[in-house]
Amino acid sequence: MKLTSVDMLAQRRETLVQRTAALAREVRVCAGTACVAAGAGKLSDAIQREAAAQGLVLAVDGDAADVEATVRLVNTGCQGLCQAGPLVRVLPQDAFYCGVRPKQAARLVSEALQNNAVIADWCAVSPQGQRYATRAEVPFYRHQQPIALEGCGAVAPESLDDYIAHGGFAALVRALEMSPEDIVQTVEDAGLRGRGGGGFSTGRKWRIAASASASERYVICNGDEGDPGAFMDCAIMEGDPFRIIEGMTIAARAIGAQQGFIYVRHEYPKAVARLDKAIVACREAGLLGAGILGAGFDFDVEIARGGGAFVCGESTALMRSIEGLVGEPRANYVRSVQEGLYGQPTVLNNVETFACVPAIIARGAAWFAATGTPGSPGTKAFCLVGKVAHTGLIEVPMGTTLRQVIFDIGGGVLDGRPFKAVQTGGPSGGCLGEAQLDLPVDFDALTAAGSMMGSGGMIVMDDRTCMVDVAHYYLSFLQSESCGRCVPCREGVAQFCHLLDTMRRGTAKPGDLDRAIRLAQDIAQASLCGLGKSAPNPFLSAVTHFRAEFEAHINDRTCSAGVCRDLTVFAIDAQNCTGCGLCAPACPADAIAGAPKQVHVIDAQKCTGCGACRTVCRDDAVRALPRNLPCN
Amino acid sequence: MQLVIDGIPCTAESGETILQVARRNRIDIPTLCHHDALEGVGACRLCVVAVRAHAEAVDAQVVASCMYAVKDGLQVDTATPEVRRLRQTVLDLLAARCPDAPEIQALRERMGGDAIDYAPAVDGSKCIMCYRCVRACEAIGCNAIAAVNRGPQKEIAPPFFDATQRCIGCGTCAAICPTGHIAVTETPQYREIWSQRFAMAQCAGCGAPFMTEATREHLAGLGKLKPDYFTHCAACRQRDAAARFVRVGT
Ligand SMILES: Cc1cc2nc3c(=O)[nH]c(=O)nc-3n(C[C@H](O)[C@H](O)[C@H](O)COP(=O)(O)O)c2cc1C
Ligand code: FES
Numbered sequence: 001m002k003l004t005s006v007d008m009l010a011q012r013r014e015t016l017v018q019r020t021a022a023l024a025r026e027v028r029v030c031a032g033t034a035c036v037a038a039g040a041g042k043l044s045d046a047i048q049r050e051a052a053a054q055g056l057v058l059a060v061d062g063d064a065a066d067v068e069a070t071v072r073l074v075n076t077g078c079q080g081l082c083q084a085g086p087l088v089r090v091l092p093q094d095a096f097y098c099g100v101r102p103k104q105a106a107r108l109v110s111e112a113l114q115n116n117a118v119i120a121d122w123c124a125v126s127p128q129g130q131r132y133a134t135r136a137e138v139p140f141y142r143h144q145q146p147i148a149l150e151g152c153g154a155v156a157p158e159s160l161d162d163y164i165a166h167g168g169f170a171a172l173v174r175a176l177e178m179s180p181e182d183i184v185q186t187v188e189d190a191g192l193r194g195r196g197g198g199g200f201s202t203g204r205k206w207r208i209a210a211s212a213s214a215s216e217r218y219v220i221c222n223g224d225e226g227d228p229g230a231f232m233d234c235a236i237m238e239g240d241p242f243r244i245i246e247g248m249t250i251a252a253r254a255i256g257a258q259q260g261f262i263y264v265r266h267e268y269p270k271a272v273a274r275l276d277k278a279i280v281a282c283r284e285a286g287l288l289g290a291g292i293l294g295a296g297f298d299f300d301v302e303i304a305r306g307g308g309a310f311v312c313g314e315s316t317a318l319m320r321s322i323e324g325l326v327g328e329p330r331a332n333y334v335r336s337v338q339e340g341l342y343g344q345p346t347v348l349n350n351v352e353t354f355a356c357v358p359a360i361i362a363r364g365a366a367w368f369a370a371t372g373t374p375g376s377p378g379t380k381a382f383c384l385v386g387k388v389a390h391t392g393l394i395e396v397p398m399g400t401t402l403r404q405v406i407f408d409i410g411g412g413v414l415d416g417r418p419f420k421a422v423q424t425g426g427p428s429g430g431c432l433g434e435a436q437l438d439l440p441v442d443f444d445a446l447t448a449a450g451s452m453m454g455s456g457g458m459i460v461m462d463d464r465t466c467m468v469d470v471a472h473y474y475l476s477f478l479q480s481e482s483c484g485r486c487v488p489c490r491e492g493v494a495q496f497c498h499l500l501d502t503m504r505r506g507t508a509k510p511g512d513l514d515r516a517i518r519l520a521q522d523i524a525q526a527s528l529c530g531l532g533k534s535a536p537n538p539f540l541s542a543v544t545h546f547r548a549e550f551e552a553h554i555n556d557r558t559c560s561a562g563v564c565r566d567l568t569v570f571a572i573d574a575q576n577c578t579g580c581g582l583c584a585p586a587c588p589a590d591a592i593a594g595a596p597k598q599v600h601v602i603d604a605q606k607c608t609g610c611g612a613c614r615t616v617c618r619d620d621a622v623r624a625l626p627r628n629l630p631c632n
Numbered sequence: 633m634q635l636v637i638d639g640i641p642c643t644a645e646s647g648e649t650i651l652q653v654a655r656r657n658r659i660d661i662p663t664l665c666h667h668d669a670l671e672g673v674g675a676c677r678l679c680v681v682a683v684r685a686h687a688e689a690v691d692a693q694v695v696a697s698c699m700y701a702v703k704d705g706l707q708v709d710t711a712t713p714e715v716r717r718l719r720q721t722v723l724d725l726l727a728a729r730c731p732d733a734p735e736i737q738a739l740r741e742r743m744g745g746d747a748i749d750y751a752p753a754v755d756g757s758k759c760i761m762c763y764r765c766v767r768a769c770e771a772i773g774c775n776a777i778a779a780v781n782r783g784p785q786k787e788i789a790p791p792f793f794d795a796t797q798r799c800i801g802c803g804t805c806a807a808i809c810p811t812g813h814i815a816v817t818e819t820p821q822y823r824e825i826w827s828q829r830f831a832m833a834q835c836a837g838c839g840a841p842f843m844t845e846a847t848r849e850h851l852a853g854l855g856k857l858k859p860d861y862f863t864h865c866a867a868c869r870q871r872d873a874a875a876r877f878v879r880v881g882t
Contacts, residue, residue: 326778483782483783487676487678487722487726488721491726491728492725518721525714
């Protein structure tokens with residue numbers, strides 16, 4: 001049904017809200033990538049079969065219109081605690097169950113859905129044995145505050161009706177009542193900064209685009225998400241696609257654009273499919289296209305698919321790619337807000353940035369600015385991964401410390417090992433150590449410490465991580481992702497990888513660290529685009545906070561973490577070894593001998609330093625020792 | 633508009649690059665990928681300079697002078713210690729990539745800074761990836777070669793590294809290459825370039841080979857040149873023109 005006026009939208013919402021309110025309960029099954037991999041699809045099917053068998057009528061996903069139903073089942077986007085899926089949340093009790101199997105569907109339907117009970121023995125338990133009756137009590141969620149992720153994990157991603165029932169497009173209605181200037185002012189007053197990495201003021205960006213004289217303007221949503229390990233933007237595109245469209249439409253209204261593009265990498269087929277459906281639904285409903293909500297304002301959105309190169313997330317490369325050219329950065333000094341896509345003023349914002357916009361317009365600048373820090377208002381989504389007890393997708397108020405994120409939300413380092421470093425900002429970011437754990441999540445604080453906010457990857461590392469190896473990992477990633485156009489990035493990063501590799505192998509020479517630092521600074525200064533300018537960050541931040549480790553690799557040829565194979569041999573600590581026999585078969589070099597229940601021994605001559613024995617040992621009996629290389 | 637380069641006040645038109653203005657004022661900035669006849673790419677970064685927005689500004693920014701459009705009041709320094717160091721690094725890196733390119737070695741010596749010998753590339757060639765050939769080919773309208781691959785594997789090649797209909801064997805790419813990387817074999821009968829052989833057209837006047845048949849077809853297709861351009865070599869056309877002048881003169 002085409003909504004030709006603001007009133008029609010309001011009526012539609014009213015009808016939908018009444019229908020939803022008539023449903024007694026709602027069960028949300030997470031259909032995010034990790035949960036689906038863990039069997040969420042089968043679980044959802046099983047719940048529907050069980051409900052049918054028990055005579056319970058379910059309204060599934062968008063079809064809240066089914067008035068006979070008493071319970072609603074929603075297959076949502078990512079609910080966050082990816083590691084413990086499939087996740088199930090039952091409302092209104094707010095009961096939260098992890099790792100639910102299809103065979104548990106019968107009990108879920110009979111107890112939770114038919115009888116309104118909280119299934120106590122399924123609830124998450126604290127290390128002290130306390131049961132969490134509601135999701136809000138679970139520490140992973142307790143410290144979070146969703147704004148960009150508000151709808152992700154809550155709404156039915158493919159249903160425009162459900163988005164509207166949750167208050168969707170109310171912000172667009174507000175925006176249509178406001179003057180474009182007021183919209184820009186509100187976003188500027190809210191202090192929203194770009195969530196894609198740089199943290200540029202979104203309001204100011206919109207203002208420049210709005211004031212540039214041009215016949216056409218464009219709005220682009222950057223869904224390229226190239227950081228390895230990050231999936232915030234993917235989660236929003238899959239879990240709440242209408243919010244992005246609403247955010248972009250508000251931006252279009254503010255700057256006077258008629259055409260928008262969502263640039264999505266081709267590794268995200270589900271996001272493309274969801275966005276595609278959402279765009280079609282919006283067009284049919286008169287929320288995209290000519291005369292949106294009968295207000296004489298035209299805007300449409302198209303999906304542009306990227307080839308998956310990291311550099312295509314860079315603004316000028318992305319725009320070239322949309323234009324059908326090779327996705328390489330442009331070397332001009334004109335800002336793309338003024339001369340961007342097809343030479344016209346263009347607002348490019350990240351997925352999460354657009355996802356914040358509807359909330360800001362609906363609830364006001366002051367509401368948004370009340371959360372976070374003065375310099376970085378609002379919240380930030382992160383993908384918490386690596387050696388942390390609870391991995392997943394989170395959103396916290398800016399100003400939350402890294403310690404709170406890692407220990408309170410993430411539950412600390414995996415297996416109780418000592419914390420060593422946290423990497424933020426992806427390949428353009430850096431590593432921070434123990435001493436920086438009390439830093440707040442804030443654009444400027446992280447940059448000042450040598451890392452950066454980036455788009456929101458957060459990788460936790462334990463004491464078995466070598467910082468030289470980590471720097472080498474990121475630099476090799478950047479070496480292969482450099483477009484190769486300019487000399488400092490193409491040749492410099494390659495030389496850099498080589499230097500770091502010599503450190504890992506114990507062949508680096510005294511003075512190489514200073515050479516590496518100088519090269520890093522030169523690459524940062526002379527490179528053509530942001531990729532090269534930020535490429536040395538993973539190394540420079542690691543040197544700032546872990547300099548001694550680099551020096552030990554070069555001068556003493558030791559890797560204290562026991563990661564660099566050429567520098568390490570493993571030995572068994574007789575005090576701890578129980579003779580369990582796990583290590584010997586794990587050794588690919590056949591270097592471990594020992595009878596059952598006897599202390600095992602590693603032949604240092606045969607040991608290749610791979611560390612497989614240490615990984616399997618449950619008694620902390622394997623030690624990394626320096627492999628004393630001959631001096632060179 | 634007015635700007636200052638190395639303390640020298642210069643007048644410039646809007647749209648000009650720092651490099652253009654500097655060269656007009658006889659201020660030397662070394663370049664590699666820049667070519668006056670081609671659109672800029674900013675690839676080599678040898679032409680970096682430090683700029684400040686106005687005379688009182690403290691913050692300097694390093695930019696590629698071949699791409700940076702001048703602004704009124706701009707303060708440019710073409711040889712700060714930092715700029716010189718960056719150029720040195722660019723040349724050191726290129727020297728490691730292209731150990732056999734004497735042009736790079738010569739420039740490096742001319743720079744006279746503290747050179748660093750980086751690990752030489754195992755598969756080093758003379759190609760410095762300046763894109764001159766690619767841009768020239770594009771300007772001619774053939775687009776027969778392009779940069780392929782990413783990162784250090786990047787190289788210039790015809791599509792699929794194979795013979796291509798688009799190439800007319802004109803040889804402009806080889807002529808414009810600053811290091812002589814693009815191999816050309818010339819015989820009276822044919823020219824070989826990019827592993828493709830092109831038959832030569834002979835001059836109707838002197839019989840010398842003067843362009844490939846494919847080039848002749850391409851240029852004729854443009855329909856912009858006089859007929860004798862396709863039959864006679866440049867020397868013969870000059871001689872004929874001179875002869876006409878002589879006739880007119882007497
Ligand atoms: C090498 C490189 C990769 C980038 N990748 C992304 C990306 O994947 N997603 C993104 O939103 N921004 C990325 N950016 C930042 C964008 O260029 C741009 O600043 C951003 O999309 C602007 O949106 P924002 O202001 O909302 O953050 C990248 C930048 C560089 C230099
Ligand atoms: S001459 Fe300016 S970047 Fe090459």
